[in-house]
Amino acid sequence: MISSILFKFGSSINQPKLKIQMRPSITIFVGPNNSGKSQSLREINDIFKNGSNPAGKVISEIEFQSYTKEFSQNILTSHLVPAKPGEGLNHDQAFVQFDSNRIIVNKNIFTASLINPNNIEQNFRHHFVNFYAKHYILSLDGPSRINLLNSQERGDLKNPSGIFSRLLVSDERRETLRKLVFEATGLYFCLDISEGSKISVRFGEERPPNERSLEDKTLDYMRTAFGANAVSDGIKAFTGILTQLHVGQPKVITIDEPEAFLHPNLAFKLGKELAKGAIEERKHIFVSTHSAQFLMGAFSSGAEVNIIRLTHQNGIGTARLLSGSQLISLMNDPLLRSVGVMEGLFYDSVIVGEANADRAFYQEVNERLLAIGDERGAPRTLFLNADNKQTIPKILEPLRKLGIPAAGIVDIDIVKEGGKVWAAQLTASNIPKLEHQSYADRRKNVLVALEATGKDFKMDGGIDLLSSEQREITENLINDLASYGLFVVPHGEVEHWLSDLNVDRSKNSWLRSIFEKMGSDPSSDGYIQPTEGDVWDFIGKVSAWMKDSKRKGIPA
Incomplete structure (x- = not known):
């Protein structure tokens, strides 16, 4: 979704502004306190919501990826939903839905904005952001990470829309997530559908039986398994972030200080899984961190990792893309x-x-x-x-x-x-x-x-x-x-x-x-x-x- 990011400054006063070409991968902002790490995440979110960043202090511009006409039309078709009784539309209008967001779009403008997402003169950038981009970015701070495992409505499992619903109907993704969580925590992640219309997350000390059934052995298991509120905030945050990575719809995820609540070993594991998962799931992950363990975990994955060091002293900012080979030498020596x-x-x-x-x-x-x-x-x-x-x-x-x-x-x-x-x-x-x-x-x-x-x-x-x-x-x-x-x-x-x-x-x-x-x-x-x-x-x-x-x- 992102083609490149231009920063407001470079490695020093007389150096060109930093511009990095973006591919699906993890980008990690490091630097001292008050250097602009968290600010950079906020500005990325602002650009995805507003299309521009005129008051930005760190990021000057984001260039969005241009899509082909065929891809743009397929995107439109995949998100079309029918009008409800009494709703009127012009011949060139349609309803589209992104998760719980249902909006009216002009079909021609929708596809044109995906083809020309950086065109400001014809207002396509504005439409691209409002019709598409803002629905595919997720911002995770401390409190929101803890709440990622809150119970969700089951909904229509024939056409699952919620993240737990999609996970419930995919044995492969559920097993992948369960393996990751068990390796990091020693607990088995599972989904509980035994309570009304909700899907709840539980953690067990043994592998769960079939979560999609209501057989006696499944009900017995759910009675003794730990609810999400019975495990640590670190386990909740770790599991919730990986759930969004592997099952969530967002194509761009920003995470401020993911090491919060996490033991150093869990921070290492999260860094490793986010770096690998960003490429596997074709997502852009942006992280600000103070954790060397998280950094080392990301590099241990072998995946592409962008490290940007920000500083801000005496009113002067710097942004420097760090060499992966240099960082690896620091970790290995x-x-x-x-x-x-x-x-x-x-x-x-x-x-x-x-x-x-x-x-x-x-x-x-x-x-x-x-x-x-x-x-x-x-x-x-x-x-x-x-x-x-x-x-x-x-x-x-x-x-x-x-x-x-x-x-x-x-x-x-x-x-x-x-x-x-x-x-x-x-x-x-x-x-x-x-x-x-x-x-x-x-x-x-x-x-x-x-x-x-x-x-x-x-x-x-x-x-x-x-x-x-x-x-x-x-x-x-x-x-x-x-x-x-x-x-x-x-x-x-x-x-x-x-x-x-x-x-x-x-x-x-x-x-x-x-x-x-x-x-x-x-x-x-x-x-x-x-x-x-x-x-x-x-x-x-x-x-x-x-x-x-x-x-x-x-x-x-």
């Missing part, structure tokens, strides 16, 4: 998976330290800045740790390729690392390759100067050990690296910060000691609040780079 790199998709920015102690300390510093509203703080930032400085590029590079401002923080002994190790830092920081040799030469000069002091420059003061000229060339290198998001601790190592606090600076006990000195109760006299200089300014510089929409180091 043991190191990246173990440190939770996938979570970076849902934050404004990421800071990567050398080790867990670095991560914990810098995160605490940032939290104290944010707590007092200090502009040096970095809001909505994920802190990760590598195994060491050599593995930082392995985390930075894939995140930056996804458009995520990922900053690395390293101790000053990074300058000891030459050759491929140093080149990997420059490549991950997206420093132009033509400058790599220059940076390599500068690193050597700085290392010579630091080693000439005769001291352990990492532990004994870093740049403070240098003469004015040597210090200048070292600071120039540090500042240039920082402009690309690689931040070197100028005075040596992480343990150097807050040096006025009298703590044990040894590796094994430093983090516990520094946290004890910093205090845990903001109302106590000994609690360390942010001040000017020191690590507070250092994190402020990292934060400023991440907030800068014109920052260096992020591929276009």
Whole structure:
């Protein structure tokens, strides 16, 4: 039904607006809070109801798929219903019905609008939306997902119109859904027709007998099976969404945060089934999510998955179509998976330290800045740790390729690392390759100067050990690296910060000691609040780079 979607912005300020060609598949919106994920779903729904989106903030336009004349006439014929007694029609008019919606259409305009659904001049787009498109989109938020399993009227089973009625008369679809639900929940999905004119959903611990009969064994089974209200909201939402996917009439489904109510394993399973089912059922599924498990489930299906990362900072929005191969590398690499790199998709920015102690300390510093509203703080930032400085590029590079401002923080002994190790830092920081040799030469000069002091420059003061000229060339290198998001601790190592606090600076006990000195109760006299200089300014510089929409180091 959808041919393409045009967004209002691209991957950065100077890049073209993102336009993606659409095939039946799942499209997943990711990004930090308030980036436009849920807004994009609302705007898709608005376009299907109104034909346009003049007040939209994320999506500029949807181009609908054009149908052939033969297909359009078949669609009209399949939805025709007779006039009721007393209803009059012109010769070119007809009644059509979509589920419970029965409307009058001009037959010629109906077919012409399906053939030319994007024609605004002759008003065909307006008619396409009103006659056809708006009847085939389903919007699912939290409450509506829970109510998908509410009992429904049985109606005429010879011509079933309700979703449960259609499911009841299709043994194949009912069995498919039952298998999916059982694999995910350990319960058997079944339909109960034993109560009046209603069809109700039940869940049993054993496979049900023939649901289409009223034999004693079927009635006995239904008496002991769980009603929909007796199972968790997660099971109800999971089952209801899959029912709409495989049996429902909508050709387009939008789902806001499908992971709500779901255990991570169930979110993974739902992502997998929605990705596969969208292609099998020829549907467009649009999802906004904060769940890495849902994402991983979608990719594990092997089906086509569109991932669009949205951001909105300082009044500037971005939309970037993420590479599936890059995301798969994040999920499959043991190191990246173990440190939770996938979570970076849902934050404004990421800071990567050398080790867990670095991560914990810098995160605490940032939290104290944010707590007092200090502009040096970095809001909505994920802190990760590598195994060491050599593995930082392995985390930075894939995140930056996804458009995520990922900053690395390293101790000053990074300058000891030459050759491929140093080149990997420059490549991950997206420093132009033509400058790599220059940076390599500068690193050597700085290392010579630091080693000439005769001291352990990492532990004994870093740049403070240098003469004015040597210090200048070292600071120039540090500042240039920082402009690309690689931040070197100028005075040596992480343990150097807050040096006025009298703590044990040894590796094994430093983090516990520094946290004890910093205090845990903001109302106590000994609690360390942010001040000017020191690590507070250092994190402020990292934060400023991440907030800068014109920052260096992020591929276009």
